[in-house]
Amino acid sequence: MSAPNNTVPQPPTVWTVKALLTWTTDFLKKKGVESPRLEAQLLLAHVLGCQKIDLFVRSEEEPADADRTTFKDLIRRRVEGWPVAYLIGQREFYLLPFEVTPAVLIPRPDTETLVLEALKLLKGKPAPAVLDLGTGSGCIAVSLAHQSKTARVTATDVSPDALDVARRNATRHGVADRIAFAQGDLFAAVPEGATFDLIASNPPYITPGELAELAPEVRDHEPRIALDGGPDGLAFYRRIAADAGRFLTPGGTVMVEVGWTQEAAVRGLFESRPEWAVNASVKDLGGRFRVVSARKK
Known part of the structure; x- marks a missing residue:
């Protein structure tokens, strides 16, 4: 968030969907929220139980007082720092909606780069076995199982609460029978x-x-x-580079997401070990290195 402007916009005389969105967008913008229009739409669609696109059709509708009260409470919590x-x-990830709670990291678009590269690797394999370490919401494991119809996935996490969320996401998207979860x-x-x-x-x-x-919203609310x-x-990364080889088939691949300043350091960890042949690193849509992978010799 940027520095807030505490001037509150004047309320309209009639609280239609359009008026609610206009007022809330202006209010969130003045509070320093980075995507005020999008967040207003997401929150109001959630309250009204509809898709974001439906708000345009319902623009002249006047939501019930109870819905307006709920919406107002969500806006207050958002301004207090809670992530939308x-x-x-x-949160949508790789074209699928994923349940998220404060027990799991919110999926980011950057991680879709890892999923895309993993799917390229799995393509053509008859029944690939995949391990997702630190699955969180299950966004990687579920996306891979959803896209690679014959893949069998093992997903681990140290948090039992995170695994509960991941299991529900696997069930939601019809892949629970091909994902084994382990704490x-x-x-x-x-x-x-x-x-x-x-x-x-x-x-991490x-x-x-x-x-x-x-x-x-990240520092104070995400795990x-x-x-x-x-x-x-x-x-x-040190632990993965040291131990992953024991769990890979000959010629198998380990693939990790990295912070945008970490590519050289993570590559170095794998290159320093004789069991790895390090692949070319992959950039995300923003042009920053995001995925480092290595093949077991």
């Missing part, structure tokens, strides 16, 4: 003797200094355990 995704209980810290949750064609992960990678500088990557942000 938690307020409405979901534990990284590879500690993987069944003994299991091997995979692909290991994918979006691990924020440094303590970066944590302090995050936007309040710290899903953000904190240790003193230099590389703690989980």
Whole structure:
């Protein structure tokens, strides 16, 4: 958020959907919210139980007083710093709606780069086995199972509450029969003797200094355990580079999302170990390196 302007816009005489959106957009903008129009639409559509696009058709409709009260409460909480995704209980990722709660990291578009690269790797494999480390909401595991119809996925997380959310998302999208969920810290949750064609992960990678500088809606509301990557942000990458080889089939691939300043450091961790042949890193849509992968020799 930018520095807020505390001037409150004047309310309209009739609270139609259009008027609510106009007033709320202006109000959120003055409070420093980055996408005020979009967030107003998402919150009002949630309250009215409709799709965002339906608001245009219903622009002259006057919502009930109870709905307006609920909407007002959501706007108050948003201005207090709560992320919209938690307020409405979901976030779209790879064209699918995912349930999110404060127990899980909110899926980001950057992570779709990892899913896209993983799907390229899985294409043509008859029954690929995939491991998703630190699944959170399940956005990676569920998206891969949804797109790769023969893939069988194991998804781990140290948080039982996160796994509950991930299970519900797997059921919602009809892939629960092909995803096995296991609680534990990284590879500690993987069944003994299991091997995979692909290991994918979006691990915590924020440094303590970066944590302090995050936007309040991230720093104060998203789970710290899903953000904190240790003193230099590389703690989980070191463990993955050291241990992933034991869980891959010969020629299998490990693929990780990285922070935009971390590509060289993460590549170096894999390049320093003899078991890995490091692939070309992949940039996200913003032109920043986002995915580092390595093949087991």
